[in-house]
Amino acid sequence: MNGAIQGLLLDCTEETVVGALGESVRRTHLEHGAWIDVRPGWISGSDALFERLLTEVPWRAEQRRMYDRVVDVPRLLSFYDEDAPLPDPVLDEAKDALSAHYADELGEPFRTAGLCLYRDEHDSVAWHGDRTGRGRAEDTMVAIISFGAPRSLLLRPRGGGAARRYGMGPGDLLVMGGSCQRTWEHAIPKSTKAAGPRISVQFRPRGVR
Ligand SMILES: O=C(O)CCC(=O)C(=O)O
Numbered sequence: 194m195n196g197a198i199q200g201l202l203l204d205c206t207e208e209t210v211v212g213a214l215g216e217s218v219r220r221t222h223l224e225h226g227a228w229i230d231v232r233p234g235w236i237s238g239s240d241a242l243f244e245r246l247l248t249e250v251p252w253r254a255e256q257r258r259m260y261d262r263v264v265d266v267p268r269l270l271s272f273y274d275e276d277a278p279l280p281d282p283v284l285d286e287a288k289d290a291l292s293a294h295y296a297d298e299l300g301e302p303f304r305t306a307g308l309c310l311y312r313d314e315h316d317s318v319a320w321h322g323d324r325t326g327r328g329r330a331e332d333t334m335v336a337i338i339s340f341g342a343p344r345s346l347l348l349r350p351r352g353g354g355a356a357r358r359y360g361m362g363p364g365d366l367l368v369m370g371g372s373c374q375r376t377w378e379h380a381i382p383k384s385t386k387a388a389g390p391r392i393s394v395q396f397r398p399r400g401v402r
């Protein structure tokens with residue numbers, strides 16, 4: 194086949210591939226018993242998946258009380274509890290691969306999926322730990338996959354200290370582990386540069402929120 198035509202065909206039929214984990218996962222130990230694993234480009238060819246999630250997930254706005262006012266949280270959300278079918282089979286594959294990779298260390302599978310949509314550079318999430326559930330008192334893991342526009346995820350020690358910046362591009366995996374949810378905080382800051390939409394998928398074990 195003519196090379197140029199073959200290139201075109203490949204572009205049109207780009208396949209979404211959940212890559213290997215294993216040796217390609219890089220761990221950084223942080224202070225206070227926290228660690229971060231990163232695996233850039235874990236899911237390749239994710240453009241079509243991103244578009245499907247953007248249009249098919251039932252995104253909803255959430256509100257929170259701020260002093261005497263109720264304000265919109267600046268991102269859209271959708272939560273898939275453990276019995277809810279995930280919105281795309283690639284996410285089932287990713288969840289199963291993560292559960293297998295971390296089985297010994299975590300001792301339980303990832304069960305729930307939280308999806309967030311950052312519509313543009315103005316959307317964000319403030320400094321927090323995922324401490325609504327067991328992460329408040331126990332070591333656990335939260336695995337995040339990013340799709341769409343690149344954004345930065347920041348991490349800083351809860352007691353104060355320099356922030357670390359992790360760029361998250363399409364298909365990148367970042368796993369927060371150990372004491373990360375109670376001894377560190379993370380945030381997606383507003384971007385000073387124009388940004389297209391980004392979707393993040395967070396897999397968590399039962400009882401971690
Ligand atoms: O969008 C992200 O990568 C982080 C989301 C997050 O921290 C959360 O929803 O708890």
Ligand SMILES: [Fe+2]
Binds near residue numbers: 323
């Ligand atoms: Fe979080």
